[in-house]
Amino acid sequence: MTFKPTRRSVLTGAAALAATPGLAIAQAPSSAQVVVIGGGFAGATCARYLHRAGVKVTLVEPSAQYISCPFSNAVLAGLRDLKDQTFTYDALAREGVAIARVEAAAIDRDARRVTLSDGATLAYDRLVLAPGIDLRFDALPGYDLAASEIFPHAWKAGAQTTLLRRQLEAMADGGTVVISAPANLFRCPPGPYERASLIAHYLKTTKPKSKLLILDAKDAFSKQSLFTAAWKELYGDMVEWVGLSAGGKVTEIAPGEKTFVTEFGKHRADVGNVIPPQRAGRIAVSSGIADQTGWCPIDPVTFEARQQPGVHVIGDAAIAGGMPKSAFAANAQAKACAQAVTLMLRGQAAPSPKLINTCYSLVAPDYGISVAGVYQPAKGLLTDVAGAGGVSMAKAPASVRAAEAGYAEAWFKTITHDVFG
Amino acid sequence: MATRAFKVIGVSAWVALSSMTGALAQTQAAPASGAAAPSQAFVASPPGATACLGCHGPEATALPSLARLSSADIEAALADYRDGKREPTLMNRIAKGFSPEESKAIADWLAAQAGSKP
Numbered sequence A: 001m002t003f004k005p006t007r008r009s010v011l012t013g014a015a016a017l018a019a020t021p022g023l024a025i026a027q028a029p030s031s032a033q034v035v036v037i038g039g040g041f042a043g044a045t046c047a048r049y050l051h052r053a054g055v056k057v058t059l060v061e062p063s064a065q066y067i068s069c070p071f072s073n074a075v076l077a078g079l080r081d082l083k084d085q086t087f088t089y090d091a092l093a094r095e096g097v098a099i100a101r102v103e104a105a106a107i108d109r110d111a112r113r114v115t116l117s118d119g120a121t122l123a124y125d126r127l128v129l130a131p132g133i134d135l136r137f138d139a140l141p142g143y144d145l146a147a148s149e150i151f152p153h154a155w156k157a158g159a160q161t162t163l164l165r166r167q168l169e170a171m172a173d174g175g176t177v178v179i180s181a182p183a184n185l186f187r188c189p190p191g192p193y194e195r196a197s198l199i200a201h202y203l204k205t206t207k208p209k210s211k212l213l214i215l216d217a218k219d220a221f222s223k224q225s226l227f228t229a230a231w232k233e234l235y236g237d238m239v240e241w242v243g244l245s246a247g248g249k250v251t252e253i254a255p256g257e258k259t260f261v262t263e264f265g266k267h268r269a270d271v272g273n274v275i276p277p278q279r280a281g282r283i284a285v286s287s288g289i290a291d292q293t294g295w296c297p298i299d300p301v302t303f304e305a306r307q308q309p310g311v312h313v314i315g316d317a318a319i320a321g322g323m324p325k326s327a328f329a330a331n332a333q334a335k336a337c338a339q340a341v342t343l344m345l346r347g348q349a350a351p352s353p354k355l356i357n358t359c360y361s362l363v364a365p366d367y368g369i370s371v372a373g374v375y376q377p378a379k380g381l382l383t384d385v386a387g388a389g390g391v392s393m394a395k396a397p398a399s400v401r402a403a404e405a406g407y408a409e410a411w412f413k414t415i416t417h418d419v420f421g
Numbered sequence B: 001m002a003t004r005a006f007k008v009i010g011v012s013a014w015v016a017l018s019s020m021t022g023a024l025a026q027t028q029a030a031p032a033s034g035a036a037a038p039s040q041a042f043v044a045s046p047p048g049a050t051a052c053l054g055c056h057g058p059e060a061t062a063l064p065s066l067a068r069l070s071s072a073d074i075e076a077a078l079a080d081y082r083d084g085k086r087e088p089t090l091m092n093r094i095a096k097g098f099s100p101e102e103s104k105a106i107a108d109w110l111a112a113q114a115g116s117k118p
């Protein structure tokens, strides 16, 4: 069965618009078809820019709404509404990006065809895979889907975010919040610590006798010295971090007893947040594009998956060398990938890209810190450009921290406009 | 149809601006039916340039928009950040990742998108 634009149940009206001959675009690189799987920061950006370049592109995304993880930690702290995290694909559809509102079920790499969950197929000349992450419910004993209703992960924003927020609201003053953070690699390296900070802000302002314990499967984390100093300064003894060598690695979850089990002991939680180990989105694993690590190795110039010509991987699912799994990185990779794909379809070589990442974290509503990096291909990987990048200054005045908190919000506004606006 | 297509482009001032200047210059022929061309300018953008748009959008926020800056302004700012002559924010850490030539190419491209003179 072939996918036709007449399938209005699946394709939006804009897809039909895109198929109108009158809207043919100058310099369109032949009739080559690109399929993008996943409409997150990576995939939605890539589809939008490919369309702007005159490439025929179909975005495959089952959800009508996208709920953003960036700034969802502020929702947990009661500083923001989940509504303000929610975006639609309306602007993309209006611009003429064809959107298939279904899940991609399988990829036939030899036939260059994607099978959708409704049985339809989409042929492609080039495929962009951007499915984000899968949370591993098989990696931490006791932590399965059912357990995530007791100890939410809230690592994909939406109902899980709301659930964790409700639990925090319901907790009595003097309670203990426990967060377990995974080993590398995972989505948003500073995310667990921003989350701890903003929950501590909520506790300090509403339930000051409470405690927050972070159990960590590693000994070092992103922006560690800045976070640690800020916790002391802002939250005193409320926040405690236990790293791997101090016995912080969680080995089992006992949701019935509301307990986190570590190598050295047990910790009862009034509210528990388990950030479990992760891997690339399921379709990347089931189609054999992810390697044994669970993530997709890529060529740093074309973003093509290793040994998979014609399949490009961007965003959290990719192994992007020194680049962290962030929305900023996903958006930057998506634009470089759209450039590479467009040129390759025209029979030209993709240029060697340079990429940038910036991740802001809020330690309190008016206290922001950041990490930045610049990357370029070296020895087959996206590698940090020496001498560039780094974290915010230690011991900066409050005005600098407040300015960075403002930049964080400005970044969110601008990037979501670039992707969905 | 034409009205609709016009509105589509109108949703983003950035797109509108770029399709009026850089993109249109690169597009060989105006598309049929009076629809404005989507912005293809990024296809010819120099390394690193499109990543800037993650923070610097069509409108100023707490982060400046580059839309009203000339190529020379952007290039000078990047040089000052790179050489540590401007109060360090975040841009000093990013500017150090680009050579003077790369920075100039980015400045030229960004200014062209907004329609200002190099």
Ligand SMILES: Cc1cc2nc3c(=O)[nH]c(=O)nc-3n(C[C@H](O)[C@H](O)[C@H](O)COP(=O)(O)OP(=O)(O)OC[C@H]3O[C@@H](n4cnc5c(N)ncnc54)[C@H](O)[C@@H]3O)c2cc1C
Pocket (backbone or CB within 6 Å): A037, A038, A039, A040, A041, A042, A043, A060, A061, A062, A063, A066, A068, A069, A070, A071, A072, A073, A102, A103, A104, A105, A130, A131, A132, A133, A154, A155, A156, A187, A188, A191, A195, A281, A282, A283, A314, A315, A316, A317, A325, A326, A327, A328, A329, A330, A358, A359, A360, A361
């Ligand atoms: C708490 C938290 C805070 C964060 N804060 C920041 C921050 O401040 N700054 C920052 O830069 N990053 C932040 N991040 C990281 C950021 O959310 C991710 O890096 C980003 O979402 C990655 O984008 P992506 O497009 O790769 O994946 P996603 O955004 O997850 O998008 C993947 C999309 O693919 C779709 N999909 C999956 N499988 C299929 C399939 N088979 N068929 C069709 N569609 C499919 C999904 O529905 C989804 O829409 C944060 C993350 C968390 C958890």
